[in-house]
Amino acid sequence: MFKIIFGFIFMSTIVFSTQELEFQVKKIDNKNIEILVTESSETKIQIYKIKYGDTLSELALKLKNNMNTLIKLNNIKNRDLIITGENLKYIKKGDKNED
Incomplete structure (x- = not known):
């Protein structure tokens, strides 16, 4: 579980077995967030x-x-x-x- 703190950009890395994903959560407004998920280099x-x-x-x-x-x-x-x-x-x- 990841905690999202609104008003800040939250960045983290998740590891699924040997695949690593990076994600960034950004607040759009009071009801919406944007989540960017990318495969690491x-x-x-x-x-x-x-x-x-x-x-x-x-x-x-x-x-x-x-x-x-x-x-x-x-x-x-x-x-x-x-x-x-x-x-x-x-x-x-x-x-x-x-x-």
Whole structure:
């Protein structure tokens, strides 16, 4: 569920399996909103091997992913518990010009 705050443009990213969509919600008037949905530029699922001392929040910043995206992609039940040596899937965004 997403909360829409009227008077502001609300932007977010939703991940469906390995497809990433970006959407932008804009208030038109008191009764109408406009929702723009676009497919992100080319995305790739990458693997990061968790190291001792890593935290999910630090990895989200380092890997340029939203913490909730990492939780959903990896079926993490407890965001405070990640295991050293396990693989963490994350989305690497790229350009269409990138090889």
